[in-house]
Amino acid sequence: MNACKMQNQRGQGMCFPKFETAKDMTVAMAYVPWQTFGEVYEPDKALRIGTVFPELNKPFKGRGCGR
Numbered sequence: 001m002n003a004c005k006m007q008n009q010r011g012q013g014m015c016f017p018k019f020e021t022a023k024d025m026t027v028a029m030a031y032v033p034w035q036t037f038g039e040v041y042e043p044d045k046a047l048r049i050g051t052v053f054p055e056l057n058k059p060f061k062g063r064g065c066g067r
Contacts, residue, residue: 019025039054046052049059 035053035055040046040052041049041054041057043052049057051057
């Protein structure tokens with residue numbers, strides 16, 4: 001991306017793209033792995049943690065990215 005289209009937000013040293021219109025945006029590419037049906041949590045545990053699939057149980061650690 002052209003550096004002149006970048007702007008610093010809130011002086012934190014992090015740059016975010018500045019797009020004038022949708023035509024300036026890059027097309028996204030996604031990777032979604034195939035999920036196989038396997039082990040599942042019991043209903044009470046699934047409701048407590050928010051998923052029935054153990055491989056999707058990704059607890060929030062409370063840290064920002066890159067720290």
